[in-house]
Amino acid sequence: MDIEENGDSTFPSWISFEFLTKVLSEELKKDVSVTNFEIERAVPKGENYLSILYRVMVEYKDSATRNHAEKYFIIIKTLPESELMKKILTEMDGFQKELYMYTNILPEMHRIIKSAKEKIQQISARCLPCPIENVIVLEDLKHLGFQMAMRKEGLDLEHCKLAVRNLARFHAASMALYKIDPSFADKYKEGLFKECEDEKEKKKSQKDMEDMLYNLAATVEKWEGYEKYAQKLKESTPTMFERMTEIVKPKNNYINVLNHGDCWTNNMLFYYCPKTGKVEDIRFVDFQISRYSSPALDLQYLLCNCPNDEVRFQHKDTLLEEYYFELADYCKAMHLESDLISFEQLKDEFEEKNYLD
Known part of the structure; x- marks a missing residue:
């Protein structure tokens, strides 16, 4: 050893x-x-x-x-x-949520995809059996040729296309799973932002968030050319907790899906063709803050955090289309056409979740 x-x-x-x-x-x-x-x-x-x-x-x-x-x-x-x-992890039940995701939900999602599509696209790393509690054992994606992208450079268009397509497959599979067993969503109704019945707990959570955002604004204010963003952060901070608590709630009149919850570059691993270096495949990891709500939450999180500046400002609609067409394709294969929203509805929901505007 x-x-x-x-x-x-x-x-x-x-x-x-x-x-x-x-x-x-x-x-x-x-x-x-x-x-x-x-x-x-x-x-x-x-x-x-x-x-x-x-x-x-x-x-x-x-x-x-x-x-x-x-x-x-x-x-x-x-x-x-x-x-x-x-x-923190215990309070939001994060580790147990992720364990259940790897051992129950993702295997069932992959089974659903396999029954609906000829070509199987793996969404995440495979989970192995584990004989002890509070431990997750996964296949090592690095050994299979997957690696992280360069986070500080931002993802280019091809990386982002792979990411939103994988997100669409994950969301569509969760819609199909909900038809079979809607009770799974109960485990993912709450996450980082939740309504607190205890007023003392609510005030503490709100103050913690405000302190963090004011500290962030003070840092951003020192960056030349970013002063307006610091001001925007300051203005948004007093209402941010309430707005976020409301934004993350599932809607009764809209499709809801299982969100990854933390869909950014460090939680994606990519596979590159050994001959050409072209990015060809993707896997998601880290499902500790997943929650059941609007698909636009994951989309906003991904498209705000991951792309490089060119992609973020010039190709947003292209990536929303990539997501929607993949979602529609999988919904059709899983006989969920009646649950599919229109592309315009998706765009409207995406803008509604843009909580800093």
């Missing part, structure tokens, strides 16, 4: 030969013997606030044949080290 120090602590002791043997034996549906494993942090310490990710390479042999060792690559996701982050 290769294990390396990380700060003043080592990796969790429960990531062991026994644990990995149970994971792989159940995943591969045969008895295996783990002969070695190597472990490292999948992202630098402090880069992922709501979880810790470990990358593990496992060497194993078939217990029956004892043939040469093979390798399996996985990601292990656990609760954050910070007690504050643990508290």
Whole structure:
């Protein structure tokens, strides 16, 4: 076993030969013997606030044949080290939501897609069986050739097209799942913004948000040329909590879908053709703040956060069309035509969710 120090602590002791043997034996549906494993942090310490990710390479042999060792690559996701982050995650039930997403909802979505479409498009990383609580084990997409895009440069048009199409498939599959089992949506009715019956809790949440936004405005004010945005932030802050709480509610007279909730560049992994370097495929990860509401929430989040400036200002309608045509195609394949809104309705809803205007 290769294990390396990380700060003043080592990796969790429960990531062991026994644990990995149970994971792989159940995943591969045969008895295996783990002969070695190597472990490292999948992202630098402090880069992922709501979880810790470990990358593990496992060497194993078939217990029956004892043939040469093979390798399996996985990601292990656990609760954050910070007690504050643990508290926040517990309050919004984020880790359990994500665990349920990977173990129940996404497999069912992929089953629905498989039954409706000839070509199967995987939305996310696959989840492996896990013998202990509060741990998620995923296939390592990096080993399959997927990687993050350059976040600071912003996504170009081709990356954004892949992203909105994958989002459309995710949304359409959730619509089909709702027809089969509407109760799943109850688990995702609340997220970061929710109505608080306790007035004291509500005031605290509102003050925390206002403090954060005023601090952000003070920082932005120091950036040359961005003074008007700082002023806009200041003006929006007193009503932001109430507006956000209202905006994220599901609508009775509009389609609702399961939103990813945090659909930005760091939660997307892309596959590039080895020969041409052209981006060809995408997977979503990190479903801790998913919620059931309007599809325009995810679209606003993605199109505000991810594109480079050229795409953001010149190709918004193109990307909305890409999303809509993919959504319509999947709705048709899943016999959901009667639930599909028009493109104009989508555009209107998208603008309505533009809460800083």
